[in-house]
Amino acid sequence: MPDSSISTQGLTKVFGHFRAVDTLNLDVKSGELFGLLGPNGAGKTTTVRLLCTLIEPTMGSATVAGFDIRKDPAAVRRTIGVVSEGVSLYKDLTIEENLKLLSTLYDLPRNRAESRVQELLEMFAFREKAKRLVGALSTGWQKKAMICAALLHDPKVLFLDEVTSGLDPQSAIALQDFTKHLCDQGVTVIWTTHYMGEPEKICDRVGIMFAGRLVQVGTPGELKHSVSELSVVEVETPDLSPMQLEKVKHRLSSMNQVCRVRYSESKLQVSCERKETLAEEVASALLDVGARIRTINTKDPTLEEAFIALTGGEEEIDRFMESAGQTK
Amino acid sequence: MSLSSFIADTLAIAANEFRQFRRNRSAILISLVILPLFFTASLGAGRGGAGTSFSATTDIPMAFVDNDLSVASNRLWQTLASSPDFHSLSQSYDEQQSIGLLGSKKIYAVIVVPKGFQNDLDNGFQARIILYTDDSEPGVSDQIQSTLTNYVQNFNPNLEVQPILTQAEKQSIAGVEIIQKGASFAGFNVGLTIVLAVVQIFAGFYEIAGGMSREREEGTYARLLSTPVPIEAIVLGKTLFDLLLSTARTFIVLGLAIYGYGARPNTDLLTLLTLSLLVALVTMGLGFVASALKLGQRAVVIVEFFLILFLFAFSGLIIDKELLVGVSQTIATLLPFTYAFDALRRTVLLGRPLLSLTWDLEYLIMSGIIFYTISLVLLRESRERLIR
Numbered sequence: 001m002p003d004s005s006i007s008t009q010g011l012t013k014v015f016g017h018f019r020a021v022d023t024l025n026l027d028v029k030s031g032e033l034f035g036l037l038g039p040n041g042a043g044k045t046t047t048v049r050l051l052c053t054l055i056e057p058t059m060g061s062a063t064v065a066g067f068d069i070r071k072d073p074a075a076v077r078r079t080i081g082v083v084s085e086g087v088s089l090y091k092d093l094t095i096e097e098n099l100k101l102l103s104t105l106y107d108l109p110r111n112r113a114e115s116r117v118q119e120l121l122e123m124f125a126f127r128e129k130a131k132r133l134v135g136a137l138s139t140g141w142q143k144k145a146m147i148c149a150a151l152l153h154d155p156k157v158l159f160l161d162e163v164t165s166g167l168d169p170q171s172a173i174a175l176q177d178f179t180k181h182l183c184d185q186g187v188t189v190i191w192t193t194h195y196m197g198e199p200e201k202i203c204d205r206v207g208i209m210f211a212g213r214l215v216q217v218g219t220p221g222e223l224k225h226s227v228s229e230l231s232v233v234e235v236e237t238p239d240l241s242p243m244q245l246e247k248v249k250h251r252l253s254s255m256n257q258v259c260r261v262r263y264s265e266s267k268l269q270v271s272c273e274r275k276e277t278l279a280e281e282v283a284s285a286l287l288d289v290g291a292r293i294r295t296i297n298t299k300d301p302t303l304e305e306a307f308i309a310l311t312g313g314e315e316e317i318d319r320f321m322e323s324a325g326q327t328k
Numbered sequence: 329m330s331l332s333s334f335i336a337d338t339l340a341i342a343a344n345e346f347r348q349f350r351r352n353r354s355a356i357l358i359s360l361v362i363l364p365l366f367f368t369a370s371l372g373a374g375r376g377g378a379g380t381s382f383s384a385t386t387d388i389p390m391a392f393v394d395n396d397l398s399v400a401s402n403r404l405w406q407t408l409a410s411s412p413d414f415h416s417l418s419q420s421y422d423e424q425q426s427i428g429l430l431g432s433k434k435i436y437a438v439i440v441v442p443k444g445f446q447n448d449l450d451n452g453f454q455a456r457i458i459l460y461t462d463d464s465e466p467g468v469s470d471q472i473q474s475t476l477t478n479y480v481q482n483f484n485p486n487l488e489v490q491p492i493l494t495q496a497e498k499q500s501i502a503g504v505e506i507i508q509k510g511a512s513f514a515g516f517n518v519g520l521t522i523v524l525a526v527v528q529i530f531a532g533f534y535e536i537a538g539g540m541s542r543e544r545e546e547g548t549y550a551r552l553l554s555t556p557v558p559i560e561a562i563v564l565g566k567t568l569f570d571l572l573l574s575t576a577r578t579f580i581v582l583g584l585a586i587y588g589y590g591a592r593p594n595t596d597l598l599t600l601l602t603l604s605l606l607v608a609l610v611t612m613g614l615g616f617v618a619s620a621l622k623l624g625q626r627a628v629v630i631v632e633f634f635l636i637l638f639l640f641a642f643s644g645l646i647i648d649k650e651l652l653v654g655v656s657q658t659i660a661t662l663l664p665f666t667y668a669f670d671a672l673r674r675t676v677l678l679g680r681p682l683l684s685l686t687w688d689l690e691y692l693i694m695s696g697i698i699f700y701t702i703s704l705v706l707l708r709e710s711r712e713r714l715i716r
Contacts, residue, residue, distance in 0.1 A: 052554055055712035077556045087554055088547030092348040104340035105555040107333055133351070149551075 005030040005157055005188035006051060010060035013046050013212075020046040022212035023060065028190065028205075030156075033183045035199030036192040037307060038209035044192040045084070047209070048161045051190070052082050065156045065188075078106065081150030084161035088146070091135030095126055095145045098134060099152055106153040120148045140171040147175070157188045164198065176202045196304035208307055223306045231271070231278045236294040237286055238266040244289040251285040260308065271308075337557045341565025345539075349569070355535075359573055363531045364523075364580040371519040372589035385413050385475045388468065390437040391420040391429070398446035404457070404480070408439070413475050430462040437461045437472045471594075471678050516591035521672040522645060523581050524600065525665065526636070528574055528608040533635060535570050536615025537628045545625065559707050563700070567612055574608035575601065594679035602682060603675065606692045607668045613699025620706030639665050664695035 006028040013021040021043045028034045036044045049055045051064050053073035062069045065079040089098045096117060103113035121130050124144050129137065134145055143163065150158060160179065164172040179189055180202055191203060199206045200220045207217045216223060240248075240263060249261050252270060260271045270282050279298055286293055349355055392408065394401045408414045417439075420426045426438040438460040448455035459476060461469035543549040552562055578601055585591040593600060618631060640646055642659045649660040649670075660666050671688035674680040682689070 049712075054550060054553055074556045074558075077554060080554070082551075082554045084547075084550075086547045087550045089551065090344070090348060090548050091546065092351045093344070097344075097347060101340055101344050102555065104336055105552070105557045107336075107556070 003029060004063075005032070006034075006062070006064050006190070008051075008060065008062040011047070011050060011057050011062050012059040013043075013050055013055065014058045019212045021050065021057075024212075024214055026207060026214060026217070028188055030188055031183050031186045033179060033189045033191060033202060033204045035203035035206040036190060036209055037194070037196065037199050037206050037303070038192075039194055042194075042209040043212040044194075044209055045086075045161055046212075048082070048084060048159045048190065048192060051076075051157075052080055052159055053077055078153070079156045081153070081155035081158045082161070083143070083146045083150045083163050084159065085165070089134045089142070089149055092133060094131050094133055095137075095148065096121070096130045098145070098149060102149055102152050108153060116152060116154075120151060124148050139166045140168060143167055143171070143175075147178075151182075155187065157190070158182065159190045159192075161192045162194070163191070164193065164195065172198075196302070196307055200303040206303070220303050223303060232299050233270045233279050233282050233296065234299055235268045235270075235282060235286060235296045236266055237268050237291045238294065240266075240268065240286075240291050244291055247289045248282075248285045248291070251288070252282065334558065334561055337561035338565045338568065341552075341557070341562055342568040345566055345569035346572075349573075359531055359535060360576055360580065364527050364577045365584065367523045367527045367530070368519075368581050368584045368589070371523055372516055372585070385472055386415040388437070388472065389416045389418070389435045390414065390439060390472065391426040391435050392417050393420050393423045393426055393438060393440045395423065395443050396441050396445040400446035400449050401441040404441060408476075408479060411479065413479070427460050430460060433462075435462075436468050439476065468678070470680060474679060516585050516589035517593060517676055519589065520581075520585045520591045520593060521669060521676045523585065524578065524604050524672055524676075525607045525668050526639070526645075527577055527581055528604055529611045529639060529665065530632065530636060531577060532570060532574060532608045532611035533615045533618070533632050534628065535573065536566065536612045537618040537623060537631070538625055539566065540616070540619030541623055541625045541628055544619075544622070553711065559711075560704060563616060563704060563707070567609070570612055571605060571608065574605055578604040593676045595675040595682075599675050599682040603668065603671050606689070606696070607665070609696045610664050610668070610692055610699060613696050613703060616703030617699055617706060620703050620710050622710065639663075642666070644669055664692055667691040 004027045006026065008024050008026045011021060011024040012019065024047060036047060038044050050057050051062060051069065053069050053076050056070065064076045067075040067079065069076050099117045099120065100113065103117065108116065121127055126148065129141065134142060137145065164175060167175065179191065183189055191199065193199060203220065205217060205219050206223060208215045208223065245263050252261060262269045270278065272278060279296060283293060283296055392405055394405060405419065409417050423440055426435065429435050430438065440458040440460065442458060445455050457480060459473060461472055540549070582600065618628065623631060642656060643663050643665040644660060649657065649666055652660050667688040671685045674685055675682065
């Protein structure tokens, strides 16, 4: 097994005039839990589909578990598992029947298939639901069934594409724990999401994708550190009226360094380039408009703030989302 | 990939189709009840069927030449002339002149009773009558010969028919001209040639194109593509299961046509099944082509509607291919279903053996191969369009 479980060189996918994935160079080590983070349309799902050999690259190359995605797609498919919004199970079949079908398609020997199906049903607490139709299960159980199916043939690489969307918080946490456990057993996991909090909690490394490009790769700590030039001030200031908020925004924007002002649930969050006096300036602006201040804190940037800083700010993201939506 | 693995994948896909089908009540209802029963019953009701007399030869003009002029030959003449199957049989006294009329379209057969006919019968020898037929109309001689053989053996087991064809066989329309000449067939025989093909076309297209678009929309197609299973195994597996359904449909249509509407197909079950499944295969190939073009489920229904209209307009179903002009005739000539209806008429109405329909069979098989090849190429090429 090569050290790099996934390796891409200049991987590019163009749909018409839209570059969904643009010159992607990426190395993911065996047993690593790698997060691909980015807004909708950033190219995460297209990257997963390229690596799963569901679609062919326009340019560039990639290997998955040592197999070239262009030259040996069948071998790639034998070594990967996919859980994706677009890749589903047969709703008119039971979980057991779905698993048995897939065990044949993955060429598992009959005895091995039988025991593996039972093992997975046990592992995911599907025993009582094994004979129920997939279509009759809740979203959470359907997701679990899809993960079961993806693990059936002991894949070396597992792609989990937006896997927690639609899951309740408990199921999402259980899934995150289970994924970490899989990585401990040597499975490489690619976890794509647009929820900024997820990769920060579970991923060994995170790649930030934006407009088809891999903007930055590193551990969550490294990414946050890379934007340590960022100052974040959080003020608890209840009952701030829209007019007061506008005045504060106007005052702070006149300082020129402010990149973001956000107010929700009585908390005003201001992020801008590092500035020693930011807390004082924010406090002064609030007091001048007659706002009350309960607490005021400076804090380290989160991965979300790092993401926004690395991708050029919220306005840039909005512009991209708009153009991606139009192009697609 | 090994052959055994390919076969296992194909059978797994076919079994999967079966599992889904048996759980889908509306699919069972549409595929095995509504479509076969609706088409058969509506055509049966429209054309009437039960109780209509059956004879493919009744109105075919023939001559009877009695060279023996014996009691036995006279009894044979009376037997034939009074039968509903030889309603247009007339007596002639000049064998050569009658034979000379063959090919003129005035008569299509000459039945000659040779001298010594009664003598042979009286002495327990094998007697024979000679049948000259004009086979420029395909199927006519077969039909006359089989009907006549039936009669003479009932008349006397020691009697046989010696057939002599007077014209080289010519490939042309079958059945249609006979029908126009006024020959009557079993009540629902004509309807059966339509229903057998139309039901398979309607159901086969919906099952394949509709099924594939449903798989695509529900994400199960992408699931299959993410496994090592080759696209050929997916297509073949689905085809296998659909052939089973088509077989069941054939039996349902035949059962209702024969027992409900008095159809008496002039051929054997194997021939009917083979032709019906060939039509189904060609349609399935077309269905796979349509599915590779990323038709949605709703679009499949609309396309199917136009497909059926197209069939009725151009495949000789209502208007003979020969009567169409210009582009219409070109379309009819190219359309594989024209040959399917033609083959069904030749067999069901005229009793032609399956293997004599070389051109029709070749065209249908070739069309099936072409559709399947195109669909495999398209499904591979449009792989990413289909999962987006």
